[in-house]
Amino acid sequence: MSETIKTDVVIIGAGPVGLFAVFELGLLDIKTHLVDILDKVGGQCAELYPEKPIYDIPGIPIITGNGLSEALMEQIKPFHPTFHLGEMVTTIENIGDPLYRVTTDTGKTFECKSVVIAAGGGSFQPKRPPIVGIEPYEDKSVFYAVRKMENFRGKDVMIVGGGDSALDWTLNLQPIAKRLTLVHRRDDFRGAPDSVNKMRALVAAGSMDLRIGQVTDLEGSDGQLTAASIKDKDGTVSRVACDAMLPFFGLTMKLGPVSDWGLEMEDELVKVDVSTFETNRHGIFAIGDINTYPGKLKLILSGFHEGALMAQRVHHYVHPQKRLVFQYTTSSTSLQKKLGVA
Amino acid sequence: MPKVTFIEHDGTVHTVEAELGATVMETALRNDVSSIVAECGGGCTCATCHVYVDEAWVEKAGAPSPQEETELDAAFDVRPNSRLSCQIKVTEDLDGLVVRTPSYQGR
CATH class of the missing domain: 3.50.50.60 (FAD/NAD(P)-binding domain)
Known part of the structure; x- marks a missing residue:
């Protein structure tokens, strides 16, 4: 087994919502590692509609799935996230308050203060042929x-x-x-x-x-x-x-191990608190298509909003001593320094 | 409004009203035809909205485009009357269309 990787947050899923979570967490000085079962970033944008136009990203009248993934990768560059592609998270073990040990199917382990599940429709897995007795x-x-x-x-x-x-x-x-x-x-x-x-x-x-x-x-x-x-x-x-x-x-989406993590679920979706997007397990969050709450819409823009609110709560766990002052990227020199533009 | 009949592999029959211009896949989802999965939401990239067009309707429904034919490679038990229902748009001409669903959409 390889050495344990210590980080602030492990994000499960490198689709658009997981990628943007890197940005929101990064602005709050929270370091991230992302794990995705696909061998590329972008999630469904990359696997299901790389060349199809998306028309409902705020401020971007038209962009393809690949285009959005590429733009998000550019946007999160200042935060240097680490990607673990072609791997699936299998277990999340509570080893502190809150401190988690996350293990993947290749035996890689992480220790982190919070886990963000941005797993979309679950994990992409090979389609099984319908041959009787296979x-x-x-x-x-x-x-x-x-x-x-x-x-x-x-x-x-x-x-x-x-x-x-x-x-x-x-x-x-x-x-x-x-x-x-x-x-x-x-x-x-x-x-x-x-x-x-x-x-x-x-x-x-x-x-x-x-x-x-x-x-x-x-x-x-x-x-x-x-x-x-x-x-x-x-x-x-x-x-x-x-x-x-x-x-x-080809591949199909299966919920996969998410259902084994002791999370409150409804119709194969993870229930969350809508002010923080935290699940019933403290320090474990769910954002994007994988979560559910009253009025939930499976839109990329909803996942972006959920990521922003999630980051505020994760800050309490990662930097408990630091007071969180809300700032805008338009005017805050400190945020602009993190983005490498000031 | 045109009517479309879905005959599921277990024999359940749904005859439903379809909006002009909507796809047969969308019509299925709006009417809870559960054997149409439509994982990719109509992008012709997942082959989980596979249907068999009733022989009487094959000509009117038309042949699959090259992209759809390619995507059908990821479907199962593909037959000469196989189509992906997200690629069939409902028109007045298709009023009365009958499609059957396969027993397995790959998930």
């Missing part, structure tokens, strides 16, 4: 990510999907697999053209198989696959031997 094979011979390529050496590997993940792993695993079969529902791929060309060349050379169809059935026992059935466009079903399968159908 569960016993998961993590034994059906995988949604490749952790170690060596595990696939000498195996009959089946990869399902038509995007970059499916194509990249096809190209990476084909040289070490005994035989690789790529299964996609249509003979058209949305991945990078270069990857598509390389894959087609391997098929033409007879070095791998491409099957157009959908997986309907699995065969095997004790979690070990032996074959899969593929239904092609005209309904013909055929069997393909395989002892490892990698389905890539």
Whole structure:
């Protein structure tokens, strides 16, 4: 296990609301680390609508999801937040008053005075194909990510999907697999053209198989696959031997571990006090789409407001001796110094 | 107002009035058709509002755009009459449209 990282606040989720929380906390001299399960910042803005315009950010008539993420990253630069991407917070343990130990799925630990949950719709996780009886094979011979390529050496590997993940792993695993079969529902791929060309060349050379169809059935026992059935466009079903399968159908939002943290919840949302956005656990806050209160609207602008109020309360925990004087960035030299403009 | 009928995979039938110009996905959400998830809110980026257009309506509903066809790759049990309901706008021509929902939207 790596060394414990000590900081003021851990923010769970690096979507727009988590990013802006860095700004509001930073103005109050509160240091932050952010953890996000995606390998990039921006949350839903990055994953679901990177190129779609957003029209209801105050003062910005039109901006894309990516544009907003980039602008927020620029805005929070003076506060030097640290990002831990591709990781999921699994536990939040109370070890003081308030002092928390936060642990991620890679075993990283943080000690912090407050935790801010800005997890949006939960964590993005791979979509599970609706194949009856797939569960016993998961993590034994059906995988949604490749952790170690060596595990696939000498195996009959089946990869399902038509995007970059499916194509990249096809190209990476084909040289070490005994035989690789790529299964996609249509003979058209949305991945990078270069990857598509390389894959087609391997098929033409007879070095791998491409099957157009959908997986309907699995065969095997004790979690070990032996074959899969593929239904092609005209309904013909055929069997393909395989002892490892990698389905890539994109991501979906699942609440994930949030429900294990002893927080009062309602309809899979975290209940908060509307004057501080604190949960029932002192020092743990919830802002943005993940929280609920009377009149809640799931808007980015609401999450920004919630972050500002949250920061005022977090200040009590992080700097209990310091009196908090409310200031404006337009006129306060002290705030402008923090922003690097005075 | 045009009417749209949703037949859910468990057999539940909803025949509802749809606003002109709204999408079939929005019409479903406004009327509590729970097997339409619409995780991305209509961005054609999540494939969780997948429907099967009734054979009689396939031509009028039209074919998926290349972007929608691409996104259908992330849906399950995709058939020739598969569409993403956020990409079908309700018009007078679609009065009476019938769509069926798949048993699984990926979550």
